[in-house]
Amino acid sequence: MWAYVLRRLLYSIPIYLGIILFVMAALRVNDPVYAYLGKHASREQIDQKRKTMGLDQPFLVQYGKFLGQVFTLDFESTKSWQYETKSVGEILGERIGPTAAITVPALVVTTVVSIGVGLIAAFYRGRLIDRALMVLIVLGMSVSVLVFIIFGQYFGANWLKEKHGIEWFASGGYEPWISWGGTEGFRVKPGIWVYYCALPVLIDVILAMGYDTRFYRAVMVEETGRDYITTAVAKGATRRKVMFAHMLKNAMIPIITRVMISFPFLIGGSILLERYFRIPGMGNALIDSITNKDFPVIQAFTAVFAAVFVLSVILTDVLYALVDPRVRLS
Amino acid sequence: MRVLSRAWSSRAARKLRRNRLAVAALAVILVYFFIGLWLTAADITAAATGGGGFDDHRDGRGSLFSALTLDKVEARVGPLTKRGWLEEESAETRARHVKYYLSRFQKALRLKDPEHRRLELESIRLGERTVGVTVDQATRIAAEVETGYRELDRFDDLDAPAAAEGRTRLAELEAQVGSLFAPLSGWRQMVYDGRLALGTDRQGRSTSARAIYSIKVALQIGLIVGLISVLIGAVLGAAAGYYGGWIDQVVQWLYSTLSSVPDLVLLAVLAYAFTGSYFDDNSKPFLSLIPVYAAMCMTFWIGPCRVIRGETLKLKELEYVQAARSIGFSRPYILIRHILPNTAHLMFINFSLLFIAAIKFEVVLSFLGLGVKAGPSWGRMIGEATQEVINGNFWQIGAATVAMFLLVLAFNILSDALQDAFDPKHVG
Numbered sequence: 113m114w115a116y117v118l119r120r121l122l123y124s125i126p127i128y129l130g131i132i133l134f135v136m137a138a139l140r141v142n143d144p145v146y147a148y149l150g151k152h153a154s155r156e157q158i159d160q161k162r163k164t165m166g167l168d169q170p171f172l173v174q175y176g177k178f179l180g181q182v183f184t185l186d187f188e189s190t191k192s193w194q195y196e197t198k199s200v201g202e203i204l205g206e207r208i209g210p211t212a213a214i215t216v217p218a219l220v221v222t223t224v225v226s227i228g229v230g231l232i233a234a235f236y237r238g239r240l241i242d243r244a245l246m247v248l249i250v251l252g253m254s255v256s257v258l259v260f261i262i263f264g265q266y267f268g269a270n271w272l273k274e275k276h277g278i279e280w281f282a283s284g285g286y287e288p289w290i291s292w293g294g295t296e297g298f299r300v301k302p303g304i305w306v307y308y309c310a311l312p313v314l315i316d317v318i319l320a321m322g323y324d325t326r327f328y329r330a331v332m333v334e335e336t337g338r339d340y341i342t343t344a345v346a347k348g349a350t351r352r353k354v355m356f357a358h359m360l361k362n363a364m365i366p367i368i369t370r371v372m373i374s375f376p377f378l379i380g381g382s383i384l385l386e387r388y389f390r391i392p393g394m395g396n397a398l399i400d401s402i403t404n405k406d407f408p409v410i411q412a413f414t415a416v417f418a419a420v421f422v423l424s425v426i427l428t429d430v431l432y433a434l435v436d437p438r439v440r441l442s
Numbered sequence: 443m444r445v446l447s448r449a450w451s452s453r454a455a456r457k458l459r460r461n462r463l464a465v466a467a468l469a470v471i472l473v474y475f476f477i478g479l480w481l482t483a484a485d486i487t488a489a490a491t492g493g494g495g496f497d498d499h500r501d502g503r504g505s506l507f508s509a510l511t512l513d514k515v516e517a518r519v520g521p522l523t524k525r526g527w528l529e530e531e532s533a534e535t536r537a538r539h540v541k542y543y544l545s546r547f548q549k550a551l552r553l554k555d556p557e558h559r560r561l562e563l564e565s566i567r568l569g570e571r572t573v574g575v576t577v578d579q580a581t582r583i584a585a586e587v588e589t590g591y592r593e594l595d596r597f598d599d600l601d602a603p604a605a606a607e608g609r610t611r612l613a614e615l616e617a618q619v620g621s622l623f624a625p626l627s628g629w630r631q632m633v634y635d636g637r638l639a640l641g642t643d644r645q646g647r648s649t650s651a652r653a654i655y656s657i658k659v660a661l662q663i664g665l666i667v668g669l670i671s672v673l674i675g676a677v678l679g680a681a682a683g684y685y686g687g688w689i690d691q692v693v694q695w696l697y698s699t700l701s702s703v704p705d706l707v708l709l710a711v712l713a714y715a716f717t718g719s720y721f722d723d724n725s726k727p728f729l730s731l732i733p734v735y736a737a738m739c740m741t742f743w744i745g746p747c748r749v750i751r752g753e754t755l756k757l758k759e760l761e762y763v764q765a766a767r768s769i770g771f772s773r774p775y776i777l778i779r780h781i782l783p784n785t786a787h788l789m790f791i792n793f794s795l796l797f798i799a800a801i802k803f804e805v806v807l808s809f810l811g812l813g814v815k816a817g818p819s820w821g822r823m824i825g826e827a828t829q830e831v832i833n834g835n836f837w838q839i840g841a842a843t844v845a846m847f848l849l850v851l852a853f854n855i856l857s858d859a860l861q862d863a864f865d866p867k868h869v870g
Contacts, residue, residue: 142716418707
């Protein structure tokens with residue numbers, strides 16, 4: 113098992129090196145210093161900025177240095193350009209919380225709900241409920257993600273508040289809902305989380321559910337045709353037992369793949385949601401830094417996003433090996 | 443010809459034709475493509491004649507091609523944030539519209555130099571509507587409307603039941619404002635009504651015209667991104683699967699690398715890379731889209747590449763390929779003549795999936811300010827409608843969503859039907 117994990121880790125190193133190479137090259141196509149300072153900057157200013165960022169060195173040296181920073185998680189030494197007093201590491205630190213507050217619950221809820229709905233659809237395959245669900249999903253998938261977000265915010269926040277006086281959800285903004293240290297010590301305030309994060313999470317779940325449910329249903333339906341199901345039915349197992357005990361277990365591999373695949377989708381979705389609900393998360397910071405040409409932040413954030421992604425892929429493979437021992441040998 | 447007739451009578455095509463929903467979807471797609479071609483032709487003729495503006499057809503009827511060109515879609519046609527025809531507008535809003543027209547005329551009439559004033563007045567143009575009165579008449583009518591408009595101030599709320607008198611006065615004012623414009627011929631009146639049918643946005647531009655014009659933009663993005671990505675994916679995937687060895691290693695490394703950055707992040711980085719470049723020029727609608735195309739193609743080719751690589755691995759072990767090898771055909775020949783054509787159905791399916799993905803991605807990118815920057819698009823319309831939605835005005839977001847919904851739904855149905863027809867084992 114450990115040999116397998118180690119092998120997976122080693123395999124993904126060239127991939128991560130490739131990502132960093134690509135991102136660093138792409139960010140240097142246009143002179144980042146010039147893009148940030150504009151055409152009115154003096155020669156000295158440009159040179160100085162370039163020097164502090166190390167952009168005057170050969171590309172390979174920069175590549176090595178940045179890789180060193182990423183692998184030692186040393187983001188404290190580089191300062192952001194738009195917030196001169198803050199280091200990239202500080203920005204990263206304060207942005208991770210809000211993003212996790214949306215992404216993690218959304219991932220969990222989406223998975224549980226869509227597996228459930230997928231099972232129901234597969235269980236009643238061809239019947240009215242299955243067909244209605246599938247039609248609904250195709251219709252929903254044909255509407256832009258942004259429309260769901262705009263209407264979700266309007267009806268969830270503005271409409272409820274103005275027409276019915278219900279103020280459950282904020283139409284935007286964020287406040288930390290976990291506090292530690294200070295006078296209060298460790299405290300979790302779920303009310304604040306619900307007020308700021310529940311609506312984005314709900315929208316995120318609805319967005320991801322269409323694709324996921326369709327996929328899980330297909331997986332379940334495919335499993336239905338397998339021999340072991342026929343055997344189980346022949347031996348007299350009830351349909352319910354076959355469905356939930358035999359099939360769900362065997363469908364684990366595609367389910368794990370899917371959960372992990374939907375991870376970047378959720379990150380992508382959370383960029384939009386963070387932007388729309390003005391939540392100060394990582395996605396929002398990335399888009400901000402792009403509009404403000406804040407080169408150090410863009411570079412570091414992309415590297416972190418990619419790292420999260422690569423780690424999730426490795427985790428997927430490890431989970432495979434846990435669920436299906438045959439994988440370890442191949 | 444023979445290839446076509448063989449494709450038409452193939453088993454998969456027959457299955458597709460039996461699926462009525464798929465045929466209907468195909469019809470919808472054809473209508474959209476026809477509109478897209480039409481709009482392209484309109485833009486080309488407009489560019490060729492140097493036309494633009496609203497005065498290129500003084501004959502009263504106007505060429506059909508000239509109703510929807512980029513210039514017209516971007517021009518003001520009426521008051522700001524007017525609602526569509528289904529929604530009865532409140533008297534307060536109507537009064538605001540009267541004020542809008544009035545202020546446009548007053549701005550011109552305030553000029554001191556008489557010649558200048560006349561020219562300015564003549565240049566007032568809202569969609570098909572042009573000024574139909576002389577300077578003196580306009581001055582008189584504008585003064586009357588202004589005093590009339592002041593009288594309306596007596597009423598606190600024009601929509602209140604007590605303000606019936608105010609509302610009749612308002613109707614008169616509207617008629618007077620209408621008389622400032624030249625009467626339109628039947629055809630042009632129809633075109634103008636069509637422009638206002640779904641209301642206007644915050645800059646007074648026609649929502650309906652913009653929603654229709656965006657069809658062209660969407661199809662352009664979908665076609666270019668879909669075709670290029672499928673082509674890249676097919677060539678790389680087939681080569682990787684067939685040759686194996688280091689080619690396979692490189693292709694696999696390439697796609698696992700590119701797919702390890704979330705799409706949106708990658709696109710954001712590429713958008714940054716292109717800023718300030720030759721393509722970052724909003725005056726050239728086509729050129730300014732090239733970064734968007736490049737960014738989408740860069741991630742979208744991965745899907746078809748994986749699928750086609752897998753299919754090629756399967757195909758190359760089949761007897762017919764081995765027969766071709768034993769006859770002595772070269773490997774590139776076998777790849778192009780025997781393997782790629784047999785992955786055509788996968789290319790089809792992937793193309794229609796990517797087509798949808800590209801159109802939907804445009805919306806997201808445009809909202810984030812990284813996508814379409816010049817000219818209308820569904821993404822820009824939906825993004826710009828945010829403020830309107832909070833005020834309960836759903837016309838712009840609705841128009842863009844419905845226009846997009848029909849196209850994407852048709853493609854969704856078609857790609858499902860394609861999958862059913864070509865891959866009987868696939869569970870949709």
